[in-house]
Amino acid sequence: MSTTNALLVVLAMALVTYATRAGGIFLVGFVPMSARTENFLRYLAGAVLVALVVPATVRGGPEGYVAVGVAILARLVLRKALPAIALGILAAALWRGYMGVS
C-alpha cells in the first residue's frame, strides 16, 4: 500500500471512530429529557456492560469463567475492585498453569 493510501486509511478510520464517539452524546441531544429517557439510559449503562462481559467470558472458556467468577466473588467479599481483578487473574493463570493454555 502506498504511503498516501495508508495515510488516507488512517484518516478515514480516525473520522469514522470519532463519529461513533461523538455520535452518542450528539444523538441523545435530540431526545427530550424525560423520566422515561433517564430510566432507559440508566438501564443502558448496565446492559452495555453485561453485553461486554458475557460473550467475552464465554469466549474465554473455562479460564474465562474462573477469572470472572473469582473476580466477582472477591469484589463482593472484599468490596474493592483492584484486589478482586488481581485474584481473578491469578486464579485463571493458575488454572492455565495446571490445565495448559486452551
Next chain:
Amino acid sequence: MAPASQPRPPGATLTAAGCWRGARAILAVLPPVFVFGVAFGIAARGVGIEGWVAALMSMAAFAGAAQFAVLDLWTSPVPWLPLLVATFAINARHILLGASLRGLCRGLPAWKVYGAMALLSDLNWAALIAAERRGERDLGYLVGGGALMWVTWVSATVIGAVAGGLTLDDVKTYALDLVLVAFFATTLVGLRRGRVDDLPWLVAGLAALGAVWFLPPNWHVMVGGLAGGLAGLIRDELKRP
C-alpha cells in the same frame, strides 16, 4: 438571583482533580492495554505497515479492536467499503456509551463535551459510570483515564513496531487477555442496583450471546445493550399503573 424552589440536578464539571481520579481508576487495566499495544505494533509491521504509520493510527484512531481488524484488510487496492464498514461496526458501541453519559455532560460547553468524547473508550467509560453511581459528577474522570490509556496505547504501539518478539500466546499464558473482562465484571458488581436490574441484565446477556452466534462479528455490545435497556424500560412502563 433565581428562586431555588425547583431543585435541579447538579450540573457536571470537568476539572483537573476529576482527570486525576479517572486516571487512578484505570491503572489496573494499563498492563493489558500496553501488551495489546505492543502486539498491535508487531502485527502491523507483520503485514507491512511502517512503524510511524502504525503509531499514527494508534494516535488518531485509538481503537484497539478496529485497528487489529484493519490489519486483515491492509491490501492494494484499498478495500474501502469493507474497511469503513468494519471500523464503524466495531466502534458503533461507542454510540451507546456516549448516549449513557448524558447526565455527566449536563451544563458543560460543547467543546469540552466533544473534546472529552475523543477519548471515550470502554474502559474509562466503565470506570466513570461505576464512579457516577458513587456520586462522581466530573467528566474529567473520562478524560484522565482516556489520556493515560492513549499514552500507554501509543507508546506500546511504537515499542511493538520497533522491538517485537511477543506473541498473543505469551499474552494468554499470563492470562492478561482476561484482565479486561475481569475489570468489566467487577465494575458490573458496583453498578448493580438490585433486583430491578435482573431482567434487563439477563436480556442483555442473552441478546449479546445471540448476536455473537447469529450476527456478523462485533454487533453484540450494541444489540445486547439496546435489548437490555429496552427490556428494563418496557417492564417499568407495564408496571406503571
